[in-house]
Amino acid sequence: MQVHRTVIDGVLLFVPAPAVDRHGDATATFDASVARRHGVDPSRFLQDSQSRSTRGVVRGLHGRIGRGESKLVRCAHGAMHDVVVDARPSSPTFGRVAGFLLDDTDMRHLYIPAGCLHGFQALSETVDTCYRIDTPHEPTEDVAVRFDDPDLAVRWPLAAGTMSGRDRAAGSWSDLCGLLGVPAPERVCAVGW
Structure with missing residues (x-):
């Protein structure tokens, strides 16, 4: 399994190496020793969750303040456009x-450290998303930023489909920066990994 650093400090892209034979293929979706070598403590993960979405659905941009939440995210079925926003004021x-x-x-998956916002859009007819989470859910720490916030300028591949009422009513990037007690960066740029 290869591990790539990304343009966001601490966000890692895990790229497995499937074994392919005449029967199909098989791959390790998680390897604790690889995670440890890259600074991810596998013993911290407490819960595995899964969601199912249909084409065009947007989920996010979600995060947590306080203790935060680190997670591993992968797509078990289908294809999705995954988005991470660094919302850690002390991060470079x-x-x-x-x-x-x-x-x-490709079966790649992301490690997203605590303090980042996360969201995705389903690109295929059905998308099953798996999460490995390191912190019990505490609803009072939940925050959300609108998927179409103009300051973030996230480039979603499809027109936004169905989304939750919570996501439609989410606040702005500027609001979140105010809650964190920091000024919003003058220019946020959307970039690739």
Whole structure:
């Protein structure tokens, strides 16, 4: 398994090496020793969750304040456009946006450290997204920023489909920066990984 650093400090892209034979293929979707070598403590993960979405659905941009939440995200079925926003004021990449293609072909997955916002859009008819999370859910720490916030300028591949009422009513990037007690960066740029 290869591990790539990304344009957001601490966000890692794990790229497995499937074994392919006449029966199909198989791959390790998580390897604790690889994670440890790259600074991710596998013993911290407490919960695995899965969501199912249909083409065009946008989920996010979600995050947590307080303790935060680190997670591993992968697409078990289908394809999705995954987005991470660095919302950690002390980070050298604060305000940076990165997009990733996660699918069931390459089986890549992301490690997203606590303090980042996360969201995705389903690109295939059905998308199953798996999350490995290191912190119990605490609803009072939940924050959300609109998927179409003009300061973040996330480039979603499809027109936005169905989304939750919570996501439609999410606040702005500027609002979140105010909650964090920091000025919003003058220019946030959407970039690749």
